[in-house]
Structures are given as C-alpha cells and as structure tokens.
Amino acid sequence: MEGGKRLKWGWGEPPDFKTMSVFETIIYQKKNSVAYVTLNRPHALNVYNLKMRDELYQVLGAIRDDDEVRAAVFGGAGERAFCAGADLTEFLTAPSPILARQARWERDIWGLFLSLAKPLIAALHGYVLGSGVEIALSCDIRLAAEDVQFGLPEPQLGIIPAAGGSQTLPRVVGGAKALEILLSGRWLKAKEAQRLKLVNRVVPRKKLMPEAEKLAERIAGFDPAIVGYAKQAIVRGLDLNLREGLELEARLARLSLLK
Numbered sequence: 679m680e681g682g683k684r685l686k687w688g689w690g691e692p693p694d695f696k697t698m699s700v701f702e703t704i705i706y707q708k709k710n711s712v713a714y715v716t717l718n719r720p721h722a723l724n725v726y727n728l729k730m731r732d733e734l735y736q737v738l739g740a741i742r743d744d745d746e747v748r749a750a751v752f753g754g755a756g757e758r759a760f761c762a763g764a765d766l767t768e769f770l771t772a773p774s775p776i777l778a779r780q781a782r783w784e785r786d787i788w789g790l791f792l793s794l795a796k797p798l799i800a801a802l803h804g805y806v807l808g809s810g811v812e813i814a815l816s817c818d819i820r821l822a823a824e825d826v827q828f829g830l831p832e833p834q835l836g837i838i839p840a841a842g843g844s845q846t847l848p849r850v851v852g853g854a855k856a857l858e859i860l861l862s863g864r865w866l867k868a869k870e871a872q873r874l875k876l877v878n879r880v881v882p883r884k885k886l887m888p889e890a891e892k893l894a895e896r897i898a899g900f901d902p903a904i905v906g907y908a909k910q911a912i913v914r915g916l917d918l919n920l921r922e923g924l925e926l927e928a929r930l931a932r933l934s935l936l937k
C-alpha cells in the first residue's frame with residue numbers, strides 16, 4: 679500500500695516489499711537481497727521523460743552502491759505498458775549544446791545501466807516501445823507476459839534511436855533482423871520476440887511477477903562476487919574475439935579462486 683491506495687501493478691501483485699523511495703515517476707523497493715524498480719507513470723503508459731531519467735539515475739546508483747542488493751527487477755505500473763517510449767515533447771526540445779553535454783556527462787543513464795555488475799531482470803508487459811525497448815535491452819534477462827508488444831517507431835517520427843537501441847538490438851537479434859525491425863517500424867508480439875531471442879521466456883500475465891521474483895531470488899542466493907565475474911565474462915567477452923575472450927575468462931577464473 680502506498681499513500682492509502684493499492685498500487686496498480688502491471689506485472690502482478692507485489693511481493694512483501696520494503697519501500698525504499700517513492701519518486702515522482704518511479705518506485706524503488708527491496709525484498710531480501712533483490713531490488714525492485716517500477717516505472718510509475720501509468721496514466722502516460724510509463725513514458726520515459728527527463729524526470730524519469732534523473733530518478734532512474736539515482737536508483738541505479740543506489741543499486742550499484744548497496745551491498746545488500748544482489749539482483750534487480752525492472753517493471754512497469756498499470757495494466758497497459760512497461761514503457762511506451764520517450765516523451766518526445768521533452769527530448770525533442772533541443773537544449774543548448776553546453777547544457778546537453780553537461781546532462782549527458784552528469785547523467786549517462788545508459789552507460790550506468792550497462793556498467794552495473796549486478797544482474798538486471800526486465801519483467802515486461804503490454805507496450806514496450808522506443809526507450810522501453812532500450813531499457814529492456816539494458817537488462818541482462820528479459821521475461822515477457824503474453825500480451826507484450828515491442829516496437830522501435832523512431833524512423834517513423836523522423837529520428838533514430840538515441841539511447842543505444844541501434845547497438846543493443848543487433849547484438850541480441852542479429853544485424854539483419856534488427857535492420858528490418860527498425861526500418862519497417864513493425865511491432866513484434868510475444869512469440870516472435872521469444873523466437874528472435876529478444877526475450878528469454880514468455881509467461882502468462884499473472885505469472886510475470888512471481889517468475890521474475892523467483893529468478894531474481896535464485897540468483898541473489900549465489901555468491902555475488904562469482905555472479906559478477908560470470909556476468910562480466912559474458913558481457914565483456916561479447917565484444918572480444920575468441921582468444922581475447924578466453925583470456926578474460928581465465929583472468930576472472932583466477933580472481934574467483936582468490937576471493
């Protein structure tokens with residue numbers, strides 16, 4: 679309960695959360711060693727705006743710095759969307775170049791997402807569009823409800839993805855399929871998204887939150903240093919050739935024996 683009202687969770691009824699912070703656009707909670715981040719603009723389909731960017735930056739920093747947190751789950755409030763994209767009325771209003779560079783330097787949320795050593799799980803339902811896709815692709819594991827719909831509508835709006843979508847999507851589904859999705863503006867439903875490996879698993883809507891929680895709790899039960907080394911080996915290794923990747927794995931394996 680929050681503010682005397684039961685929150686309308688798009689990803690199922692919440693577990694026994696300890697609420698850490700309720701911001702204007704997100705809710706940050708913890709249960710045991712798992713952090714839960716809920717995009718909380720259900721009236722606007724959880725559209726990503728400047729306020730959400732700033733608040734997510736704070737929460738990601740908290741997840742990074744909190745030794746109690748061993749995994750994190752990201753979801754969206756409301757029945758209709760995880761995140762239906764960016765608020766273009768804000769992001770297409772060009773600030774001065776100096777302010778734009780300063781904001782990018784001080785609040786590089788996408789770089790922070792991708793730098794976290796802790797596993798991030800996306801629990802996706804309804805519309806996952808534009809920046810919603812980019813948030814999901816910044817997570818390590820993606821679970822989707824059967825009603826999920828993915829899309830990158832930017833070219834239809836006269837822009838291109840600006841938060842990593844053109845780089846993260848082809849790393850997941852391959853270059854040719856990423857080009858088709860982006861250039862055609864076609865939306866993907868759950869089964870196709872799973873077939874393309876855009877999501878790891880599709881579950882009934884009512885099971886989305888329990889499945890995300892169960893997976894996060896399982897990961898959180900392992901040695902956090904070993905989990906961090908394993909994530910680093912795969913994520914960093916993807917950008918290396920095989921020889922370099924094997925060397926990275928050997929270095930991390932030695933570190934794991936010394937911990």
